[in-house]
Amino acid sequence: MTxxxxxxxxxxxxxVVRAALTLGRRRRRVALAxxxxxxVLVAVLSLTLGTLPVSPMRLPAVLTGxxxxxxxxxxxxLRLPRWTTGALVGLALGLAGALxxxxxxxxxxxxxxxxxSGGASLAAVTAMLVFHAAGAGVPFAALGGGALxxxxxxxxxxxxxxxxxxxxxxxxAVAFLASGGLSYLMTRSDVRAAQQALAWTVGSVxxxxxGETGLLAAALVVLVPLAVWLAVPLRVLALGPDAAHGLxxxxxxxxxxxxxxxxxxxxxxxxxxxxxxxxxxxxAPIARRIVGAGGLEPxxxxxxxxxxxxxxxxxxxxxxxxxxxxxxxxxxxxxxYLLWLLTRKDGGSA
Amino acid sequence: xxxxxxxxxxxxxxxxLALLAGLSLALGAQALTPAQLLHAITRPGGGExxxxxxxxxxxxxxxALVAGAALGLAGAVxxxxxRNPLADPGLLGVNAGASLAVVTAIGVxxxxxxxxxxxxxxxxxxxxxxxxxxxGVLGPGGATPVKLALAGAALTxxxxxxxxxxLLAHLDVFQQFRFWQVGSVSGRSLHDVLVVAPxxxxxxxxxxxxGRMLDVLALGDDAARGxxxxxxxxxALCAVAVVLLAGAATSLAGPIxxxxxxxxxxxxxxxxxxxxxxxxxxxxxxxxxxxxxxxIGRFIAPPGELEAGVVIALIGAPVMIALVRRRGEVMTA
Numbered sequence: 001m002t003x004x005x006x007x008x009x010x011x012x013x014x015x016v017v018r019a020a021l022t023l024g025r026r027r028r029r030v031a032l033a034x035x036x037x038x039x040v041l042v043a044v045l046s047l048t049l050g051t052l053p054v055s056p057m058r059l060p061a062v063l064t065g066x067x068x069x070x071x072x073x074x075x076x077x078l079r080l081p082r083w084t085t086g087a088l089v090g091l092a093l094g095l096a097g098a099l100x101x102x103x104x105x106x107x108x109x110x111x112x113x114x115x116x117s118g119g120a121s122l123a124a125v126t127a128m129l130v131f132h133a134a135g136a137g138v139p140f141a142a143l144g145g146g147a148l149x150x151x152x153x154x155x156x157x158x159x160x161x162x163x164x165x166x167x168x169x170x171x172x173a174v175a176f177l178a179s180g181g182l183s184y185l186m187t188r189s190d191v192r193a194a195q196q197a198l199a200w201t202v203g204s205v206x207x208x209x210x211g212e213t214g215l216l217a218a219a220l221v222v223l224v225p226l227a228v229w230l231a232v233p234l235r236v237l238a239l240g241p242d243a244a245h246g247l248x249x250x251x252x253x254x255x256x257x258x259x260x261x262x263x264x265x266x267x268x269x270x271x272x273x274x275x276x277x278x279x280x281x282x283x284a285p286i287a288r289r290i291v292g293a294g295g296l297e298p299x300x301x302x303x304x305x306x307x308x309x310x311x312x313x314x315x316x317x318x319x320x321x322x323x324x325x326x327x328x329x330x331x332x333x334x335x336x337y338l339l340w341l342l343t344r345k346d347g348g349s350a
Numbered sequence: 351x352x353x354x355x356x357x358x359x360x361x362x363x364x365x366x367l368a369l370l371a372g373l374s375l376a377l378g379a380q381a382l383t384p385a386q387l388l389h390a391i392t393r394p395g396g397g398e399x400x401x402x403x404x405x406x407x408x409x410x411x412x413x414a415l416v417a418g419a420a421l422g423l424a425g426a427v428x429x430x431x432x433r434n435p436l437a438d439p440g441l442l443g444v445n446a447g448a449s450l451a452v453v454t455a456i457g458v459x460x461x462x463x464x465x466x467x468x469x470x471x472x473x474x475x476x477x478x479x480x481x482x483x484x485x486g487v488l489g490p491g492g493a494t495p496v497k498l499a500l501a502g503a504a505l506t507x508x509x510x511x512x513x514x515x516x517l518l519a520h521l522d523v524f525q526q527f528r529f530w531q532v533g534s535v536s537g538r539s540l541h542d543v544l545v546v547a548p549x550x551x552x553x554x555x556x557x558x559x560x561g562r563m564l565d566v567l568a569l570g571d572d573a574a575r576g577x578x579x580x581x582x583x584x585x586a587l588c589a590v591a592v593v594l595l596a597g598a599a600t601s602l603a604g605p606i607x608x609x610x611x612x613x614x615x616x617x618x619x620x621x622x623x624x625x626x627x628x629x630x631x632x633x634x635x636x637x638x639x640x641x642x643x644x645x646i647g648r649f650i651a652p653p654g655e656l657e658a659g660v661v662i663a664l665i666g667a668p669v670m671i672a673l674v675r676r677r678g679e680v681m682t683a
Contacts, residue, residue, distance in 0.1 A: 112507075156671055156675065157674075157675075159675055166674055166675070169670070169674045170670075170671050170674055170675075172611070172670075173666070173667040173668075173670040173671050173674070174667060174671075176607050176608045176611075176663050176666065176667055177663050177664065177666075177667040179607065179663065180607075180659065180660045180662070180663025180664060181660075181663070183528070183531060183532040183533070183657075183659060183660060184532065184656070184657075184660045186528045186531075186532075187528050187529055187532050187657075191521060191524060191525045191528075192521065194524070194528065195517070195518065195521060195524055198514065198517060198518065198524070199518055202511075202514050202518075277507055277510070277511060278504075278507045281503065281507070282504070285500070324515065324518075325518075327511070328511045328514060328515050328518075329511075330511075331507040331508055331510060331511030332508055332511045332512060332515075334507070335504040335505065335507040335508040335511075336504070336508060338500065338501075338504040339485050339501055339504050339505065342485055342486070342497050342500060342501055342504075343485055343488040
């Protein structure tokens with residue numbers, strides 16, 4: 001605004017505006033490149049370090065199928081599935097959080113706080129503790145629970161139209177309901193079984209199966225382009241429903257679609273790994289601060305999610321002795337980072 | 351008109367609360383008639399009825415009243431100061447701080463009773479809230495609503511992760527902790543209430559006093575400053591009130607969610623624009639909610655009991671959904 005006013009006043013000003021725009025674009029490019037570099041660095045570290053170390057130089061050969069049996073075991077059998085699952089889960093959760101927060105215009109909106117993670121956890125823990133399910137039953141219960149809860153929240157919040165505020169509040173109510181149910185199940189069952197269920201509710205990629213990871217990847221092939229495509233209409237929607245309508249957008253349809261894509265992303269990730277804490281919640285704010293922009297940043301949020309989950313799992317796998325689930329590390333590491341960001345200079349513009 | 355409506359609501363809440371408290375004393379596995387109840391309370395000297403009423407039901411009723419009122423007051427203050435309708439006392443990190451302290455109490459100090467947790471829970475809650483508030487103040491712009499909310503959620507996530515780590519590694523700690531964590535008002539003594547009551551009372555006074563300041567704060571920081579309000583001081587006072595109230599409630603009843611949120615929303619449907627009334631009403635509704643939850647929990651799953659923390663989630667969620675659906679626009683305050 002100020003820049004435009006100056007532009008009419010002084011002939012030299014357009015150059016200044018152009019310079020500022022270029023600077024913004026360059027910052028975005030640098031930010032995305034550094035995020036991608038961080039993700040790649042974590043990938044290399046995750047695939048090479050461990051009890052069976054593999055030289056980073058050998059990594060291309062091993063990945064293309066020219067490794068020794070030991071290298072194949074370490075990289076392809078043990079580390080690659082875990083890293084892949086972590087990366088896909090991080091991508092899905094980072095995008096889901098970005099979509100939720102932009103659509104519902106509330107920085108607290110994320111599948112952790114809305115009922116989606118809670119519904120998935122309750123369904124999975126019920127399957128484990130009440131029906132003694134194991135193996136594939138648990139993720140499918142989680143997927144069903146998360147999706148069912150999201151649909152119920154959506155239906156309940158539909159009344160003469162759809163508002164993000166109502167969706168968030170009803171989501172919180174359902175989340176509380178789920179946490180009450182979880183506490184109940186935990187106190188009424190054998191303490192060992194309850195501890196296992198507790199471990200699931202933290203979120204872990206310790207023991208991935210290619211089948212589940214493949215399903216997650218298949219879902220992402222559909223959902224990720226949809227989320228990236230939604231970025232433009234959502235940016236228009238941020239101008240307000242009236243302005244968006246004037247620009248030929250259907251605000252309600254866009255909001256519902258974006259929320260649905262967010263729910264789907266969060267549900268598939270939760271089904272595979274459990275509700276990995278905090279990734280969906282912090283990825284978008286961190287990405288926004290790194291890029292230095294205000295709106296939805298789908299690519300940066302997804303990259304942040306990938307870097308966050310894989311880095312956390314890298315740490316979790318090497319804590320020694322105790323195989324910590326990745327969700328614990330994302331909570332312990334991700335949250336203080338957000339706290340630190342909040343105390344910094346541009347911290348007020350959350 | 352709205353003032354008289356508020357007064358009516360206040361009286362209705364008081365009557366309902368008295369009725370609920372009476373029922374809570376009279377009903378349970380062994381139901382008492384009003385005459386038996388009166389006899390048990392007024393005539394000391396033993397007897398089965400008196401043992402049940404004075405020894406068991408009176409403490410849990412008082413705990414539910416105090417904890418519920420504290421949570422209701424804290425919820426209303428919290429939503430006012432953060433200007434966020436999603437704000438719940440738990441959001442300042444209070445529940446998570448108390449949880450970590452209780453886990454430490456069980457794991458390191460070998461504390462085994464609800465009475466022993468009280469000081470730990472209170473300390474943990476206060477420290478967590480102080481950290482959240484300090485982070486909010488440290489950054490530029492002071493403790494803005496969004497920063498407080500984000501900092502609270504972030505600290506909650508960190509502390510919860512640490513708690514879970516301990517619980518996954520130590521089965522014996524988990525065995526005890528899960529029964530505290532579910533949130534219950536039974537098994538506490540009147541002595542526990544007396545220990546915590548001064549803090550709750552101080553918090554309640556502070557909360558009611560802060561009502562006027564919250565009215566001004568609701569106009570926005572700039573307008574509030576223009577009207578001569580010391581914005582940082584007002585926020586700090588509110589935060590102290592929330593810490594005292596939520597810390598007291600959590601140390602008595604465990605990390606009970608939902609009461610603060612639902613009570614404040616219910617109060618807002620009656621008294622939306624005057625925080626003093628809103629806060630007072632929210633406290634009464636909170637107390638009623640928790641007493642009712644405890645009462646329902648005694649009958650819902652015979653032969654056992656359901657903890658108040660579980661019941662409040664079961665009945666609170668539909669109530670809140672109904673409130674949200676009925677009055678969508680109220681929530682933007």
